[in-house]
Amino acid sequence: EAGVAQSPRYKIIEKRQSVAFWCNPISGHATLYWYQQILGQGPKLLIQFQNNGVVDDSQLPKDRFSAERLKGVDSTLKIQPAKLEDSAVYLCASSLRSAGGDTDTQYFGPGTRLTVL
Amino acid sequence: RKEVEQDPGPFNVPEGATVAFNCTYSNSASQSFFWYRQDCRKEPKLLMSVYSSGNEDGRFTAQLNRASQYISLLIRDSKLSDSATYLCVVIGEDSNYQLIWGAGTKLIIKP
Numbered sequence: 001e002a003g004v005a006q007s008p009r010y011k012i013i014e015k016r017q018s019v020a021f022w023c024n025p026i027s028g029h030a031t032l033y034w035y036q037q038i039l040g041q042g043p044k045l046l047i048q049f050q051n052n053g054v055v056d057d058s059q060l061p062k063d064r065f066s067a068e069r070l071k072g073v074d075s076t077l078k079i080q081p082a083k084l085e086d087s088a089v090y091l092c093a094s095s096l097r098s099a100g101g102d103t104d105t106q107y108f109g110p111g112t113r114l115t116v117l
Numbered sequence: 118r119k120e121v122e123q124d125p126g127p128f129n130v131p132e133g134a135t136v137a138f139n140c141t142y143s144n145s146a147s148q149s150f151f152w153y154r155q156d157c158r159k160e161p162k163l164l165m166s167v168y169s170s171g172n173e174d175g176r177f178t179a180q181l182n183r184a185s186q187y188i189s190l191l192i193r194d195s196k197l198s199d200s201a202t203y204l205c206v207v208i209g210e211d212s213n214y215q216l217i218w219g220a221g222t223k224l225i226i227k228p
Contacts, residue, residue: 020151033216040125040205042218071207091160104208108160 002026004109006092012115018080021112025073025094031055033106034067034077043091048077079114087116091094123219130174131227134195138222140205141187149208150188152162154178154201155221161204192224200226216217 005024007038013019025032031050035043045059051072093106122141130136150167167188171180178191202221
């Protein structure tokens with residue numbers, strides 16, 4: 001079974017530039033998550049989609065971050081403009097879930113390592 | 118108080134020893150609990166779910182203590198390959214099933 005795909009794997013930009021990340025979840029997974037993981041910390045949920053609807057974006061800095069999941073499959077996360085503190089790994093995960101139990105298991109992509117100079 | 122707290126470690130443990138660490142959570146209504154493992158510069162991977170009755174998978178045992186609001190992970194006969202960061206995840210019962218991640222406990226197994 002193919003896993004969660006993410007691209008690019010690495011990105012270096014200067015502050016105030018824009019950047020976009022792409023995620024393709026596991027086929028059939030209804031829920032898609034974007035996380036930000038800063039070195040030495042646990043993943044911080046930025047946004048959660050259920051199909052193509054937003055379930056939780058309470059921790060998404062909406063003045064600079066945006067995300068969409070068109071047609072309930074692929075998703076993109078954009079940062080515009082980037083700040084130094086945005087340097088982190090951006091993880092995409094997907095899960096089957098629409099209810100509790102084992103369907104909550106999240107499968108992660110390899111992440112995109114963003115460095116903002 | 119953080120919603121999910123873990124001792125960051127590192128726990129330095131000799132190979133073959135038993136090690137245990139906890140994860141405390143603040144929301145008493147939390148319903149689902151998981152342990153994930155994250156190797157250096159890799160993505161997190163599910164290690165095991167934590168059931169109310171506790172569960173065991175080989176050398177790994179996970180337990181839930183609702184009264185004291187913590188989950189635990191016990192690793193027996195530790196191997197060098199167990200070296201990683203162990204993250205706990207707590208999911209609330211609200212309609213959004215909000216996921217809260219701990220910052221992780223770093224484990225280093227020494228030969």
